[in-house]
Amino acid sequence: MWKAQRFEAATCVSGPGDRRGRLHGHGYRLRVHVTAPLDRVLGWTLDYGDVKAAFAPVRQALDHQRLDAIAGLEAGDVASLAAWVARSAHQRLPELHRVDCYERDGVGAIAWPD
Template structure:
């Protein structure tokens, strides 16, 4: 019998501004504007026999809080390593920032409730 795989996730939110050069909805996008972003990071793996956990959620929360500090109330255009502040790049930025965790992120999801936009990056099959 193979090891049972568990998926644990934690959510956080941040408020941030950005600009975006687009062909459609161009005028409003090119001006500095802001959103409330919601993010969810999921990790997947077997539970450790000694601790009973895949990951200590306190460790995951601390990592997400450190990441939130880099994004919350910032101009995303100026966040080092983010690139163009799209939902796709935000997912990738978060995944890369947490890649050294054990286990690493299996999924990163970003969404904006007010607009109904959502992006999900799956990192494992």
Template sequence: MWKAQRFEAATCVADADDTRARLHGHGYRLRVHVTAPLDRVLGWTLDYGDVKAAFAPVREALDHQRLDTIAGLESGDVASLAAWAARAARQRLPELLRVDCYERDGVGAIAWPE
């Protein structure tokens, strides 16, 4: 199953020789994928609210922040952001399978926790 999350943030892409090198913002969309055994009594794997609550500190650490100033996100690119979110979420959500991060429609990255 997956649960979508949104946040707004600004960044600049290190070493870019185009407009990405300037500070700019995005409305990011994260899709948090989890996997767990089906509960035969309840009929589901995890509650969406529990997934949202477990991921909330990760989203809140990113929302309305300048991402390239956060340790591990200095490069400012979406692939680093997806990997950072997957690592951070794994600590709170052991059922995490992967994180999809969309910078905008048609642009994004997928990361699996290490």
């Protein structure tokens, strides 16, 4: 199953001559994919509310922040962001399988926890 999440943030992409080097923002969209055994009594794997609650500290750490100022996100790119989210979320959500991160339609990255 997966649970969609959103957050707004700004970043700079490092690199000489990179036009994205100026501060700019995105409305990031995430899909947090989890894998767990089916609970035969309840009829589902995990409650969406539990997934949202477990993921909330990760989202709050990113929402309305400057991403390239966060340790591990200095590069400012979506691939680094997806990997950071996967590592961070896996600590609180061991059932995490994968994170899809979109900075806008048609542009994104997929990451798996280490």
